[in-house]
Amino acid sequence: MTVNKKGLFVAAFLTILLTVIVIYSKGFEQILYKFFSSKSENGSRTLLVVYFFEHLWMVILSSLIAIVLGTAIGIFITTSYGREFKALLLKTVNLGQAFPSPALLALAVPILGYGIKGALIALVIYILMPIVYNVVIGIEEVPKDIVDAAKGMGMSEVEVYRKIKIPLALNVILGGIRTALVINISATTLAATVGAGGLGVLIVNGVKTFDMVLILEGVIPVTLLAIIVELLLKALQQRLIWNS
Amino acid sequence: MINIEHVTKKYGDFTAVNDLSLTVESSEFLVILGPSGCGKSTLLRLINKMIERNDGVITVNGENIDDLKGVQLRKTIGYVIQNIGLFPHMNVYKNIATVPRLLKWNEDTIAKRVSDMLALVGLEPTIYQVKTPAQLSGGEAQRIGVARAMASDPEILLMDEPFGAVDPINRLRLQKEFRKIQRKLKKTVVFVTHDTDEALLLADRICIMNKGEIVQVDTPENIVLHPKNDFVKDFFKEEGILTILSRKPAVDYAEPFELDENPLHQDATMRDVLLTMLTTGQERVSLINGSISWDALLQIAGSDVHDSE
Numbered sequence: 001m002t003v004n005k006k007g008l009f010v011a012a013f014l015t016i017l018l019t020v021i022v023i024y025s026k027g028f029e030q031i032l033y034k035f036f037s038s039k040s041e042n043g044s045r046t047l048l049v050v051y052f053f054e055h056l057w058m059v060i061l062s063s064l065i066a067i068v069l070g071t072a073i074g075i076f077i078t079t080s081y082g083r084e085f086k087a088l089l090l091k092t093v094n095l096g097q098a099f100p101s102p103a104l105l106a107l108a109v110p111i112l113g114y115g116i117k118g119a120l121i122a123l124v125i126y127i128l129m130p131i132v133y134n135v136v137i138g139i140e141e142v143p144k145d146i147v148d149a150a151k152g153m154g155m156s157e158v159e160v161y162r163k164i165k166i167p168l169a170l171n172v173i174l175g176g177i178r179t180a181l182v183i184n185i186s187a188t189t190l191a192a193t194v195g196a197g198g199l200g201v202l203i204v205n206g207v208k209t210f211d212m213v214l215i216l217e218g219v220i221p222v223t224l225l226a227i228i229v230e231l232l233l234k235a236l237q238q239r240l241i242w243n244s
Numbered sequence: 245m246i247n248i249e250h251v252t253k254k255y256g257d258f259t260a261v262n263d264l265s266l267t268v269e270s271s272e273f274l275v276i277l278g279p280s281g282c283g284k285s286t287l288l289r290l291i292n293k294m295i296e297r298n299d300g301v302i303t304v305n306g307e308n309i310d311d312l313k314g315v316q317l318r319k320t321i322g323y324v325i326q327n328i329g330l331f332p333h334m335n336v337y338k339n340i341a342t343v344p345r346l347l348k349w350n351e352d353t354i355a356k357r358v359s360d361m362l363a364l365v366g367l368e369p370t371i372y373q374v375k376t377p378a379q380l381s382g383g384e385a386q387r388i389g390v391a392r393a394m395a396s397d398p399e400i401l402l403m404d405e406p407f408g409a410v411d412p413i414n415r416l417r418l419q420k421e422f423r424k425i426q427r428k429l430k431k432t433v434v435f436v437t438h439d440t441d442e443a444l445l446l447a448d449r450i451c452i453m454n455k456g457e458i459v460q461v462d463t464p465e466n467i468v469l470h471p472k473n474d475f476v477k478d479f480f481k482e483e484g485i486l487t488i489l490s491r492k493p494a495v496d497y498a499e500p501f502e503l504d505e506n507p508l509h510q511d512a513t514m515r516d517v518l519l520t521m522l523t524t525g526q527e528r529v530s531l532i533n534g535s536i537s538w539d540a541l542l543q544i545a546g547s548d549v550h551d552s553e
Binding site for chain 1: 292294315316317318319320323325326327328329330331332333342343346392393402
């Protein structure tokens, strides 16, 4: 519980820091100019806050889709109905992760065109693996005796999942979601390459022009966001699991 | 009552249960005894449709189990397994309330039932119902397992080596307590074990299985004194007779011959009488309602042998 509180404290502090940076982006740029030489002297033309919310929106949307889809796939392939699809689906999901993410995005463009749609689909595919794997592992690691006892008392398969398997697997499932979200927050920077916006725009432009200020203006909020989300989910995980 | 007729269960080429027929009477304590892999657990799980059989008919209280959904059937039959399978994320109250909740009892009835069940297995309800399984000792957890299986007041209990994981001292206590509970509530119990002492202590009848088939079904006395073949004889060895004596309350055999010394306690068994004779060298042991002589003991132990000759 003390670890939990410390984590929340740090998360709160970082959130304040991030909010200040996003709102007073011009001041933030001025500070960066003091430390790094840059070709431009007036920073990004679009406000940081716009990029930030584009980024956040893509992360939220793709994460929600991936969590729903990944959990559904994970649960399905552990049931008696879905068991035969397990090997196939796990391999497919694996491939999504193994495939280099920039290539995944590039491939989405000819099919879905430039913009947010392609980026979202690519991100969902990319982060599906940790979610699905942890759902499967979490559920399969529920001790056989406990499942046996539950069935023996007359629980239907749905009841076994709802009352026994999912509550007991929740810790592992949330672990997977946490990993997926942290990956997602940084992977979303690539969405800029297909014209979907987000903090990646600053990084991509910065890299193109060797502009350290632009790069950092994108990297720092992304990193802060990832750490905050990680800390918050860890606290949530500790609160939700049964043996905390 | 459970009726099993010509039931066969195969796993691929392996026949786990082979054309087996057996009837378990109402309120009977039937112990299925056999070496591991003899098909005893499989037989138990066929009764509540945890696994489907290949052939044969099983009826439970006159109803063919094929006419019932597995989920429906299992709600009416208590089930206890070796590692108990208490749900670690639920407290004792919720564990015991599992089946009543599945049956949608109202919460007041459930609360009363949970506290009755805890009292029945000898645990203080107010203290124990808020504990989690991780806070229980092995013996306590096993008691909760029994309480949970009986929560919906099923007529039949299926038990698969329920006391196997408990230490020997606690095991004996649990066995004796459970036997008392079973007698009091008149439950029909099918109890699987590989422990001969446990079988002799608990059973009304013992069904000895080997390689998916029944070798002998009979009362503990008859099985020990008249083993059907060498398999049964080897299974029990010679000590079986001691366990038989430990089932017999000494007071039932007392002769009206008062001794002027401290009697054995009220619950003493014939085995205790024998032990007292061996350790003190006396030929007559005092009881609360008389006494027992060495000759009488020999007769009681061997009565069935002489009867049959």
